[in-house]
Amino acid sequence: MSPFVSLLLCMLFMSGDLGSSCIEKERQALLDVKANLTGLDESIYDWGSNEEKMDCCKWLGVFCSNLTGHVTYLSIGGSGSTGKISPSLQLLNQLEYLDLSHNNFQSNPLPDFLGSLSKLERLLMSSANLGGSIPHQLANLSNLLVLDLKNNSLSGSIPFFFKDLTSLTYIDLSSNGLSGNVPNSLGQLSKLKYLDLSYNSLNGSIPDFIGSPPIWSLDISHNQLHGNVPNSLGQLSNLEHLDLSYNSLDGSIPNFIGTIPLWHLDMSSNQLHGSVPNSLGQLSNLTYLDFSSNSLEGVISEVHFLNLTSLGYLDLSFNSLALDLSFHGIIPSVLDTIKLQSCKLGPRFPIWMKTQRNFKHLDISNAGISGSVPNWFWDLPSELEFLNISSNGIEGMIPKMGVSFLGYPGMDLSNNHFEGGVPSLPSRVSALNLSGNKFSGTVSFLCNFDGPLTLLDLSNNSFSGSLPGCWMKFQEKLVVLSLSSNNISGEIPFSLGTLSNLEVLYLRKNAFVGEVPTSLRNCTKLRFVDLGENKLSGVIPEWIGELSKLYVLVLGSNRFYGMLPSKVCWLYNLQVLDLSNNGLSANIPRCFDNFTAMARRSFRDDVITSHAYSSAIPAKCYFLNGNECPSDPVEEAQFLDNAWVAWKGAKRLFGKSGLSLLKSIDLSRNNLSGKIPNAITGLFELVSLNLSVNKLHGEVPKDMGRLKSLESLDLSRNEFSGHIPWSLAQLNFLSYLDLSFNNLSGRIPIGSQLQRFSYTSYSGNPQLCGPPLTPRCGFLQVVEKKDVKEEDDDSWKLYYIGMGVGFAFGFLGICGALILSHRCRYFVFASLSHMKDWMYVIMVVHFGKLVRKFR
Known part of the structure; x- marks a missing residue:
């Protein structure tokens, strides 16, 4: 008989106790339980002291024994109250049933005084915001049949005292923070029918279930278990539901020769290897089978499906399995x-x-x-x-x-x-x-859709012609639009601006002309825009700075001209900016330090790099006893953001794993002039900076070394002058550097980084010297530049000035003492005379030794 049927019978039995009159001390205890809670619902709000409410046995959620008058049943589960569990509860020492689930006990620990309720048979405290460890006093509950503590914040290990609770039939400790091993004693409970330890941090191995306990549901999924799957699991004759998914289990799949009732088998996302046993085909009740994401190999044949007439869910993905069904072979389900x-x-x-x-x-x-x-x-x-x-x-x-x-x-x-x-x-x-x-x-077929299209990816094909103007029909749903790498021409339709939920727009590598339509400013949810490698023209619009959620903006390889608008600095979430290979002119804006996402370390959740797309209908639930799904899962796949970025001298495609960590600015191949703004040196997490092939001049900023995360730096083919900053030698992650074809001069700073680059990184700068260009710098260069390091680092200037001032004061102090003090003059000159005599004696002695040696 299941725990749920037993519970129903228990409630029906206790419903005959309504004529009882409660005991006064227990009534007061119940009132104290109520006093420690706030936000009460109707189930306990009417508990009171009025004449018509004096009998606690008539209160909602309370039942008493007809024989003794003691409270034996208390249920305030689901009341949504907040507070703490009153110690007065231990006065109800005849309680057999206690339900405090779905309340908020504010992370308070599970009270140890519950161990004094020795007659308790059912303890239900799920989703109650409880913390701390499971108290050892619960070992006194020798009559306990059902223990439900799921979905709390319990920590620590599972106590070993469960071996003493020999009456237990139902244990649910899922969705907590429990750690440590799964006690072997759990596999020795002779009456255990239901065990759920899923969604914890348990490690160690799965215990052996010896003595054939009547267990029919075992769920230890989403933990950190390792080791082999015990063969004893394949011999549990009552087992119906087994879920070991999302662990680190290895070894092979056991033979489920004794588990005929088994209908749900999930061992996905482990490290299982070997072949799938043929005995699987004997599980005639199996409806759900998931072995995905393991290292299984071998052949799946008709034998594996021999008697699987009820199978509805089959997942063998991400293994090295081959399905070899004969020409007339079928799956019987x-x-x-x-x-x-x-x-x-x-x-x-x-x-x-x-x-x-x-x-x-x-x-x-x-x-x-x-x-x-x-x-x-x-x-x-x-x-x-x-x-x-x-x-x-x-x-x-x-x-x-x-x-x-x-x-x-x-x-x-x-x-x-x-x-x-x-x-x-x-x-x-x-x-x-x-x-x-x-x-x-053409892509005119799009206008035939009338569904809630969320994702459309037609990239990397040979579509041609212009885009239709029917985009307003997708305005409420479309999130991802990718048309990259086709031959689509014409202007970008104005109706694209009606896609108010659009987050990703890829139009790269087509033949689009004209200006960026102003209607796109209405797409305020855009996070990723790639319009690169087209024939777009005009100025970069200022309103693009209003798209504050952008983290990738690629407008490179087009025909944009004019100034780079300062409002682009409003894009504080921006991590990748590519405006390369256009006709942009004037200075680089000084406000680049507003790109705060490039100045601070971010984590994967800081940006969206993948988008789920799926059916609009929830997937069928395969849960125990046909219970409702805990949420509305949908069958889905993922679209992963990707971007072509100039990286270390070549174009490279960055996907999800790299794009979320990449911080890049590429303004190369334009007509930009002026100096590099110092604001760029405040982008501490910048990984790649490319300003090559422009008309930038002045010195390279001296504090470029502040960019500690920089891996790629390209300043080639500009008009930079002066020395290479010594701070560049401090960039430990720098693996690509190109300073070629500028007017840089002086010594290449000596350090562990800069000398390992090829001479081509510095070529085209006639006045540069030192390794790897030349073995050393000539005398004239040294004289002309004096001390490059002194010029580049103001701290050395202060050091030399301080040393000179100190010497002057010391010299004047000695001279003043000699002039003003007779005793001091006598001491100094006497010491000098003594030193002169000592040196004379030493020289005579050593000279005499040399004469004797050569005789």
């Missing part, structure tokens, strides 16, 4: 979710898919499939939520799909060899990724 990403399914399109026509989620991406897709496949299920066949070698054209989707699925066909025009796709699509193919023709 009707799968709802199929995830086989990075498994080996090809080279032919899997023929067994012909029998799976009711799937809602299909991911066979990166599965080694080549050739064309059979026509029968495109007759997609009307209940489709997500389709991913990307990163294969599939070729051919996409036929017209006549299906009418009930929901709004996401579709990813990217990185294949599809070609030709895009047909009229189903209109109800929430995300469409066709990037990395050979599609051609």
Whole structure:
């Protein structure tokens, strides 16, 4: 009998106790419990001392024994109250049932006096904002059947005293901060049916469950467990639900030969290796199977699906498994979710898919499939939520799909060899990724969509023509728009400015002309804008500074001219700025120190570098007993931001892992003049700075060494003069430097960094000397420059001045003493006379030794 059925029977039994009259001290204890709580709801608000409310056995949430009158049942769970647990609770020493769940006890510890309630059978305190460790006094609760402490902030280890609570059937300690090992005693509780330790920080190994306890649900997922999976788990004859996912378990998958009732098996995101045992095919009740993200290998054949007639969820992704079903081989169940990403399914399109026509989620991406897709496949299920066949070698054209989707699925066909025009796709699509193919023709098919499109990626194809003007139909939903690397021409449509929720805009490497439309200033949620490598012209608009959420702005390789507007400095979140290869002129604004994101260390969560896209319909929940989902999960994939950045002399593509840490400014190949503003030296986290091929002049800022994170610096082909700052030698991470073709002079500063660069980093500066250009600097250069280090560092000047002043005062002090003091004069001259005599004797003695030696 499940704990929930037992609880229901218990409540029905106790409901006959309403005629009881409560004991006065217990009534007072209950009133004290109420007095320690605020924000009470109706369940306990009416507890009181009025005549009609004197009998506590008639209060909501309270039941008493007909025989003794003692309070045996107390439930104020879900009242949402705030406060602390009153010590008066221990006066209710006949309590059998206590529920304080879903209250706020303000991180106070679980009270140790609960251990005095020796008759307690059910203790429910989930989601109660409790802290501290589990008190050892709970070992006194020898009658305890159910312990539910999930979703708190409990810390410390799981106590060993659980071995003494031999009546326990239900333990839920999930979603806490527990650490340490899982006690072996938990595997020896002979009546245990339900154990949930998920979402903690437990380590060590999984205990052996010996003696065949009647456990039917075991969840130790999302911890730090390691070691092998015990074979005893495969022999638990009552086991229905097993979740060991998101740990560091290794070894092989045990044979589940004795777990016939098992319907939920999740061992994903571990380090399991070896093959999948054939015995898996005997689990006729299995509906949910997830072995994804391990190191499994070998072949999955018909034997593994032999009796899996109930299977609905299958995930074998991210392993080295190969599905080898014969030509007529089938999976006997009707799968709802199929995830086989990075498994080996090809080279032919899997023929067994012909029998799976009711799937809602299909991911066979990166599965080694080549050739064309059979026509029968495109007759997609009307209940489709997500389709991913990307990163294969599939070729051919996409036929017209006549299906009418009930929901709004996401579709990813990217990185294949599809070609030709895009047909009229189903209109109800929430995300469409066709990037990395050979599609051609116009993109007018977009105007046929009427669904809540959140993501559109058509990049890296051969689309041509101009963009349609129907973007206003996507204004409420579209978040990501990527049309990069095509042949699209014409002006950027004004209607793009209606996309009020747009966060990412990629139009790079096309043939767009004209100015940036002013309507884009309405897209205030933009975080990433890449319009590089087009033929856009005009001045860079000042309103671009109003897009305050931008962290990447790329306008390079266009035909922009004029001054760089000072309002660009309003972009305080900016981490990547690329305005290179344009016709910008005048000075660099002095306000670059407003780029505060380049001046402080940031973490991955500081910027958005990925965007989930999925079906608009929540995915089916596969949870115990059909309970509602804790949230509304959706089947999703991710679009990852990426940017081409000039890096160490070449263009490099930065993806999610590098882009979130990159801080870069590229103003190269323009007509900028004037000096480098000192404000740039305040961008302490700047990683790359490229100002090459401009008309900048003056000296390189002396405190450039403040940029401690700088890895790449290119100031080549300008008109800089003066010395190379000595502070550059202090940049420990600098791995690329180009100062060539300027008017720099003097000695290259000596340090561990600057001498290891090639001579090409300094060439084209005739007056530079020292390694690696020349072995040393000539005399004239040294005389002409005197002491370069002295000129570059004002502290040395102060040092020499102080030393000179000190010598002068010392010399004058000695002379003054000799002139003014007779005794001092006598002492000094007497000492000098004595020293003269001593030196004379030493010389005579040594001269005599030399004469005797040569005789």
